[in-house]
Amino acid sequence: DGGITQSPKYLFRKEGQNVTLSCEQNLNHDAMYWYRQDPGQGLRLIYYSQIVNDFQKGDIAEGYSVSREKKESFPLTVTSAQKNPTAFYLCASTTISIMNTEAFFGQGTRLTVV
């Protein structure tokens, strides 16, 4: 089945530690996105990538980093510079075509700082 897979589902981070969230898709989508979801604030864009080896900052990129070495994969690293990383992180992908308006989402990773 085609889809988008995020792992792990739950992640705990100690203060000062970097952690990496995985996102893999087998939908052959060109564009991939990382969102952060906090209660009452909806989805906020962290980074997005429309092509391999290229990515752009979203609205809240500070304290995060990404890479796009393969079309299928778009990992997100939450660095120690991110002061309030506890949140629900969602990865999404889309095609880039005139007929498409659907973003496919993974099931999310809940990150908690301990």
Add this chain to the structure above:
Amino acid sequence: QKEVEQDPGPLSVPEGAIVSLNCTYSNSAFQYFMWYRQYSRKGPELLMYTYSSGNKEDGRFTAQVDKSSKYISLFIRDSQPSDSATYLCAMIRNNYGQNFVFGPGTRLSVLP
């Protein structure tokens, strides 16, 4: 002012009720409008999308767009307990994989 505003709820209705969920937006450049449903601890899934003013029906769901008022709605008829979820409106300026702008979501509970 946020680009997209949505009442976060929570909204509780009895089973069988008609539900109305709404979003307003400030940027007239938005052309495509979507509603996503998100169950607890899951990723959002697309319910409906539309790009023109007027109504679009899909089963028990109707999406309504009024571009002149910058207002979109989702109506759910004969609501079921399985409709209990958070509903997010989303919009984009064009459909070339551009950034989606999401509303904060409305949490809906349909009580049996």
